[in-house]
Amino acid sequence: MTHSTQRRDIVLVVDDSPETLSFLTDALEAAGATVLIAVDGANALALVERITPDIILMDAVMPGMDGFETCRRLKRDKIVTHVPVIFMTALSDTEQIVMGLEAGGVDYVTKPIALDELMARMRVHLTNARETYSARAALDAAGRFLLSVNRLGRVLWSTPQATALLTTITSSAPVDGFLLPETVRCWLDGLRGKTGDETETFELRIENADRRLKISYVSQVGPDELLLRVMEDNTLSPEQTLKTRLNLTSREAEVLTWVARGKSNRDIGEILGLSPRTVDKHLEQVYAKIGVENRVAATALAIQTLTPK
Secondary structure (H helix, E strand, O other): OOOOOOOOOEEEEEOOOHHHHHHHHHHHHHOOOEEEEEOOHHHHHHHHOOOOOOEEEEEOOOOOOOHHHHHHHHOOOOOOOOOOEEEEEOOOOHHHHHHHHHOOOOEEEEOOOOHHHHHHHHHHHHHHHHHHHHHHHHHHHHOOOEEEEOOOOEEEEEOHHHHHHHHHHOOOOOOOOOEOOHHHHHHHHOOOOOOOOOOOEEEEEOOOOOOEEEEEEEEEEEOOEEEEEEEEOOOOOHHHHHHHHHOOOHHHHHHHHHHHOOOOHHHHHHHHOOOHHHHHHHHHHHHHHHOOOOHHHHHHHHHHHHOOO
């Protein structure tokens, strides 16, 4: 699996059978891997809190917590969510295979295990996982507003920038496993059969705030994984933006908007149907609310607020 000059792959084998553990440990170590073993699901969950494996071989049927539930719990942990899980099972019927994939597994092998086949599958999934992890790290560094969700609308991962925007629609910072609002989930359900060439966008208005998010479908990246882009909708009028972000009344926001455009009090009064004195009164309230002392400072703050980030 790895050459002696390279980092040794860490393989976690989860199985309640001593014979299977012994057999796989010998074979994997002979192939150059470092092998960790867990005899049940609870042991596996405790182990990954201390060491992150590169790949996990998971027995599907175990007493207590079975492999499917163990995998689901593992995938809730952001640190190991990218780690591929290959199920090992004596059951080859479709229902068991589907259960493994829905739990977060990437593949399965049937017992008795054919070592050559297992090694080949592991090499493929290790390569894919590393490429995916590197791509996600690059997206994080590039400041992309991307997230990945399953068909049920549960967030599988998101870049820091997307996470920051998602925070506006939940009371706490979203984590992997965060469920998107029902309206978004209904929209996702309608994306079945779409391709990356078809533009699909959903507009989400944030409750108790004059703000909107636009969620766009990018592509399907797995059997049950969709890549989405989330951005704040900047189509609000300047008056709405100033009102929301600076906590002004509608009239104060209108006055400040025209101040930022270089209009005098007399011009603003004619535009809004107000006397210059009334305009000046509104400006006094604006100065107090936004913490500035004069027209120049108010103009600068308004322009800064209206400038796209």
